[in-house]
Amino acid sequence: MKKEIAGEARLFRKSEKPSEDWSCNWHYAHSASYNSIASTDAAGKWCIFSSSVEVDEHWGKIRHAMENDQLMCAKVSTALRSMSRDGHVICVYTRDWTDVQDVAGARDVLRLLGFVAELGYKRDIDTVNGVYGPGEWYLRA
Structure with a gap:
């Protein structure tokens, strides 16, 4: 008879809901026209x-x-x-942080979806370089 470790069932539970998934760190999704989530120096x-x-x-x-x-x-x-954190984060990617139309276009879509509060935009290169805290956000909109 296998002795069950307290919390083991919860720890490895998989769910389609991010709030209930204990099997992995992230859920990923992409549009039909984009087939890869890849971090590059230009992505944000x-x-x-x-x-x-x-x-x-x-x-x-x-x-x-x-x-x-x-x-x-x-x-x-x-x-x-x-x-061990206070809530969740959703990262919505753009291909190139220097492409103002792409960055602003994604923000416009997010506003239409109801995300009207100010959001931070972060370049992937800053994440790679460990830029957190003061000066973390490349753009706020």
Whole structure:
């Protein structure tokens, strides 16, 4: 008879809902016209911070926009990744942070989806270089 370790069932539980998934750190999605989430020096992302109560609804809106080819690709932190943090983060990617139309276009889509509060935009190169805290955001809009 196998002795069950407390919390083991919860720790490895897989779910389509980010708020309930304990099997991995991130869920990924992309539009039909984009088939890879790759970090490059030119890539960047809008960061949406969500509570555990709101993250599944927010992720659903983002995924729907990608299914309609309005956004390129995104990832969301799961319950496992957010375990020691205050809530979740959804990263909505753009190809090139120097492409003002692409960056602003993604922000416009996010506003139409109801993400009207100010969001931070971060270049992937800054994430790679460990830029966090003061000066973290390349752009706020």
